[in-house]
Amino acid sequence: MNMAGASFTLPKARPSGPPYFSRNQVANVLHQVAVLLELQGANVFRVRSYQNASRMLGTLTKDLGELVATGELFEMKGIGKGLGSALSSAITGGTWPDDWHSLHEDTPEGMIEMLGIPGLGPKRIKLMHDELGVDSVAKLKEAAEKNEIAPMKGFGAKSQQRMLDGIELLSRFRARRRLDIGLKYGEAFQTKIATIPGVHRATLAGSARRRKDTIGDLDVVVAVDKDDHDAVASAILALQGIADVKGAGDSKISLILDTSIFDETFTVGHIDPNVMDAIGGDDYEQLEAGGTIDAQVRLVPPHVEPFTLAYFTGSKEHNIAMRQRAIDRGLRLNEFGLIPEAKAGDLKGMDAAVYSLPAATEEDIYAHLEMAYVAPELREDMGEVNAAATDDLPDLLTTSNIRGSLHNHTTLSDGEASLEQMADTARKMGWSWLGIADHSPTLKIANGASANDLLAQGATIKAYNEAWANEGVDFRLFHGVESDILPGGKLDHPDDVLEQLDYVVASVHAMTKWRNRDEVENTEEMIKVIDHPSTTVLGHPTGRILQGREGYEVDLFEVLEHMADHNQAGRMKAIELNASPYRLDLDWRLCKHAKGLGVPVAINPDAHSIRGLSDIAYGVMTARKGWLEPGDVLNSLTHEAMNLRLNPR
Numbered sequence: 001m002n003m004a005g006a007s008f009t010l011p012k013a014r015p016s017g018p019p020y021f022s023r024n025q026v027a028n029v030l031h032q033v034a035v036l037l038e039l040q041g042a043n044v045f046r047v048r049s050y051q052n053a054s055r056m057l058g059t060l061t062k063d064l065g066e067l068v069a070t071g072e073l074f075e076m077k078g079i080g081k082g083l084g085s086a087l088s089s090a091i092t093g094g095t096w097p098d099d100w101h102s103l104h105e106d107t108p109e110g111m112i113e114m115l116g117i118p119g120l121g122p123k124r125i126k127l128m129h130d131e132l133g134v135d136s137v138a139k140l141k142e143a144a145e146k147n148e149i150a151p152m153k154g155f156g157a158k159s160q161q162r163m164l165d166g167i168e169l170l171s172r173f174r175a176r177r178r179l180d181i182g183l184k185y186g187e188a189f190q191t192k193i194a195t196i197p198g199v200h201r202a203t204l205a206g207s208a209r210r211r212k213d214t215i216g217d218l219d220v221v222v223a224v225d226k227d228d229h230d231a232v233a234s235a236i237l238a239l240q241g242i243a244d245v246k247g248a249g250d251s252k253i254s255l256i257l258d259t260s261i262f263d264e265t266f267t268v269g270h271i272d273p274n275v276m277d278a279i280g281g282d283d284y285e286q287l288e289a290g291g292t293i294d295a296q297v298r299l300v301p302p303h304v305e306p307f308t309l310a311y312f313t314g315s316k317e318h319n320i321a322m323r324q325r326a327i328d329r330g331l332r333l334n335e336f337g338l339i340p341e342a343k344a345g346d347l348k349g350m351d352a353a354v355y356s357l358p359a360a361t362e363e364d365i366y367a368h369l370e371m372a373y374v375a376p377e378l379r380e381d382m383g384e385v386n387a388a389a390t391d392d393l394p395d396l397l398t399t400s401n402i403r404g405s406l407h408n409h410t411t412l413s414d415g416e417a418s419l420e421q422m423a424d425t426a427r428k429m430g431w432s433w434l435g436i437a438d439h440s441p442t443l444k445i446a447n448g449a450s451a452n453d454l455l456a457q458g459a460t461i462k463a464y465n466e467a468w469a470n471e472g473v474d475f476r477l478f479h480g481v482e483s484d485i486l487p488g489g490k491l492d493h494p495d496d497v498l499e500q501l502d503y504v505v506a507s508v509h510a511m512t513k514w515r516n517r518d519e520v521e522n523t524e525e526m527i528k529v530i531d532h533p534s535t536t537v538l539g540h541p542t543g544r545i546l547q548g549r550e551g552y553e554v555d556l557f558e559v560l561e562h563m564a565d566h567n568q569a570g571r572m573k574a575i576e577l578n579a580s581p582y583r584l585d586l587d588w589r590l591c592k593h594a595k596g597l598g599v600p601v602a603i604n605p606d607a608h609s610i611r612g613l614s615d616i617a618y619g620v621m622t623a624r625k626g627w628l629e630p631g632d633v634l635n636s637l638t639h640e641a642m643n644l645r646l647n648p649r
Contacts, residue, residue, distance in 0.1 A: 008032050008112045010104060011244045013094030016234030019065040020094035023057060024260050026064065026087065028243060029096070030054035036103040038122035039111055039129075052078040064091050110136025116174075117166040118283035127152065141167050169280040172547045173287050180581035180618060181268075182208050182215030185293045188261045189241070190220055193297070196235045198228030200302050205312040209376045211621040213546060213584045217294035218257075219312045223305035236297055243292050253297040259289060272414055272608040273445055274509065275582045279548035304336055304350075306359040311335035317381035318374075325369050325385065331357075338368055377625040382592070394627045399620050401630040403638060406435030406480060406537060407505050407576060407604030408613065412457055413438035414446040416609040419460060419477075425610040427475050433639035436461065437480040437505045440492035446509075451497045454481060458500065476639040478502040478646060482539060484509050489528025491535065498534040502646045505576065505604075506532070507539030514543065514552035523555040527562050530573055536646065537602050538563070540578040540585045548582070556590055564597040572645055574600040574634055577626075579619025580612070591626020602634045 010029060013020040021029075034050035056078060060067075067073040068091050074084040086097045114125050114137055128134040131152060132143050140163060143149050150160040177185075186204045193202040199222055203209075206219035224232045229250075236253060237245060241261025246254040259266040268288050276284070300308045311319060311334065326333035330341050336349055337356025344352040359365050363373045371388040375396060378384040387393045409415035410422055417425070419436060426434040438454070439446040449457070461477045468475055480503040483491040491498060491506060498504055506529050508514050514522055529535055541559070542551030563573040575594050578585045583606070586594070594601055603619035605612055616635075623633060630636040637645065 008036070008104060008107075008115070009244055010096045010100065012246075012248075014234070014237040014245065015248055016237055018094070019063070019068075019091045021064070021090060022238065022240070022242060023060060023064050024240060024258075025242070025244070026091065027054045027058035028258075029100070030057065033100055033103060035115065035122050036107050036112075039107055039126055040103070041126060049078060049080075049083065053083060068092055108135040110139070113137050114140060116170050116287075117163060118169065118280070118286045119162055119166060124155075127154075137167055137170070165280070166283060169283055169287065173284075173291070176214035176216050176547075177291075177293060178546050178581050179208075179211065179213050179215060179584065179621070180615075181288065181291075182218065182293065184266075185257055185261060185295075186215075186218045186220070188263075189218065189239075189257060189295060192239050192241075192261070193220060193222055193236060196232055198224055198232045200224060201305065203305075203309055205309055206314065209313050210315065210379055211377045211625050213588075213622065215293075217296065220295065220297045221305060221309045221312060222297060222299050223302040224299050226301060229299055233299060246294075251299055253299070255295045255297070256292050257295050258292045271582065272409075272606075274443075275545055275548070275580070277445075278545040279582065303358070304353065306362050306365060307333075307337050307356070308335045310362050310365055313376050313379060315380050318379035318384070321381050321385045322369070325371070325389075329369065331368075333365075333369075338365055375624065377621065378627065380625075382589075382627075394629050396624045397620055397628050397630055397633060397636070398624075399617055401633075401636045402431065402603070402616055402620065403636060404431045404433035404435065404478075404642065405579075405604045405607075405613070405616055405635055406478065406503060406602050407437050407482060407539060407578070408435060408607040409438050409446075409482075410436060410457075412449045412453060413443075414608060419457065421610055422607070422613070423464070423475070423477055425613055429613065432474055433476045433478060433642055435478040435480055435503065437482040437503075440481055440483045442484040442486065442492045443509050448484075448492070449481070451493055454493070454497065455500065474639075476643070478639075478642065480504060480536070482507050483534075485525070485529050489525055489532060491529070491532055495534065501534075502643075503536035504534045505537045505539040506535045508543050508552065511543055511549070511552065515550075517552070519553035519555055522552055523558055526554055526559050530559065530562055530566065536572065537574045537576050537604075539576045539604075540583050540606070541575060542585050542587075544585050545582055546584060551585070556586075557593065560590070560594055560597055560599050563599045567598055567600070570648075572600065572648075574602045577601050577603045577619050577623055577633075579603050579605045579615050579617075579622070581615060581618045584618060584622050586622075586626075588622050588626035591623060591628055595626070595628055595632045600634050601628060601632055 011021060011025045030050050031054040034047050037047045056076060068088050073079060073087060090096050111125055111129060114120060132148055134140050134143055144160050144164050149155050150157045186208045190202050190204045193199060201223040203221050205221050207215050208218060241257050242255050243258040244256040266289060268285055298308055323333045326338060332339040332341055332344060336353035339352050339356045343355040357368050366373045372391050372393055374384050374388050408422060410417060410419045423434055439448040441448040441450055458479045461479045465476050480501050482505045483493060485506050485508050486492060541556060544551035566573040575586060577591060591601060603616060603623055605615035607613045
């Protein structure tokens with residue numbers, strides 16, 4: 001993945017002919033040139049002219065080729081003869097000016113990399129370069145740690161610390177993107193490709209299709225006839241949202257996508273303060289807004305596409321297991337086909353593929369190998385190949401099975417929406433129940449509810465439920481609390497208050513204390529929490545924030561085994577799969593373990609807004625990856641059945 005500040009390259013000309021660059025590419029290059037000029041201390045008016053030209057072109061809707069052909073480009077305010085001629089040559093000839101090339105080549109790569117640090121602009125980078133010789137992120141970090149930046153005029157200790165925080169955030173951000181962000185890019189790109197004339201199918205593959213909690217880059221497999229291949233390739237290269245073309249061969253196009261791929265303004269949406277602080281606050285939003293992601297498009301004939309899709313969906317381990325099953329049957333399985341070895345002989349690739357067994361879909365491939373179809377989420381070589389061979393695959397959970405969720409917040413603590421608004425949204429989503437679990441008082445940042453306020457909320461919920469029952473409305477609210485776990489395995493709020501609730505979500509928020517203890521101590525404390533008679537659900541069980549912080553050390557295998565003992569004795573203890581895409585906490589592998597032990601899973605969006613309720617979809621993705629079926633999750637219960645589970649007495 002490339003960051004906005006780390007992707008300062010001059011895009012390659014599109015092979016399809018003029019205009020050789022998109023409007024977005026030209027606008028981005030003008031912005032790059034302005035920044036590079038500023039890094040080199042160029043005249044402020046020259047810098048400003050490039051900035052203005054970038055903004056102007058970035059907001060235009062007219063075709064670039066038309067602007068050049070009509071001469072309108074030269075008449076635009078701020079674009080004089082010199083800049084107009086440079087842009088005209090690039091757009092119609094496919095070459096950038098030599099001095100722009102020199103700017104990119106002569107500017108230290110490390111200084112360009114520093115531009116990706118939130119809040120750090122070219123002026124400050126130049127000052128630190130001139131005074132301290134800082135020309136890379138590594139040297140910037142070293143200078144900040146030696147306290148060499150704070151004494152500089154116009155900087156100070158706070159600026160120095162923000163740089164260190166920004167460096168750490170940038171390093172996390174570069175590695176991979178969260179599932180929700182990766183899918184936003186991938187689905188937008190896939191949709192645009194699918195509408196191109198001549199495209200039979202465009203399907204997202206790779207880790208995005210397998211629903212990994214984070215995504216490195218995107219893979220899209222496109223089925224297209226030979227006669228339409230070149231036209232489709234050219235149309236893909238002309239799509240909005242392509243920041244750069246890394247390569248365009250006969251069968252593979254490598255691109256960098258930016259946020260202009262989205263038809264609407266990109267936003268990360270509402271994030272609760274605790275999570276926002278962990279992932280970098282406003283700096284994080286800045287990174288996302290200027291972020292990019294790598295993508296590979298593979299163009300293949302329709303009869304080859306199922307094999308290519310299966311291959312590039314992966315995982316590597318699943319593919320190896322599948323290839324071995326094919327070998328055992330005298331077949332060769334690869335991205336080109338499922339080919340009898342006796343016919344293929346020494347032939348390779350597409351030459352051998354002419355002998356492939358036919359497959360209109362991936363299902364046909366599995367059928368040829370005497371297997372049931374394996375859903376992409378399961379393709380991790382975790383027993384799915386044997387299960388498919390013995391017709392023992394799970395009937396995976398879907399969003400249509402979801403009837404409600406337990407862990408959601410209102411304005412009583414740190415939520416954006418009222419109790420009424422959350423209930424109304426849940427009903428509109430087709431749910432038959434909703435649990436409200438506002439924060440307890442210890443979590444000051446979340447404005448945790450006092451005992452009196454909590455009990456008053458309970459009275460309101462009871463009144464609503466009675467009214468709905470009298471009106472024949474098939475919807476109920478359940479009243480709970482997200483209680484902080486206190487020292488000694490105790491819960492926030494007195495026991496006599498907790499006993500009046502339908503359920504308690506017990507969660508760790510005092511992360512410093514838990515992260516400073518070892519696994520044994522944390523596990524012992526967690527088991528005490530499970531033993532508390534009021535504990536119903538263990539919330540976000542590791543405390544991790546994806547791309548924000550590691551969780552605390554805890555042996556969840558032991559915790560789950562202890563929870564299983566309680567459930568076998570008739571005391572319901574559920575483990576939460578926190579569906580917030582910032583958490584996705586429980587790991588999918590542990591979902592499978594919980595299932596094997598008979599520990600119920602509660603998929604909860606941890607919603608702090610009405611929009612947040614829809615995050616349940618990411619929890620379903622993870623649950624599917626963890627082999628969960630409707631009967632394994634509390635969310636599939638009717639409100640009558642849910643009431644019996646929560647209130648058996």
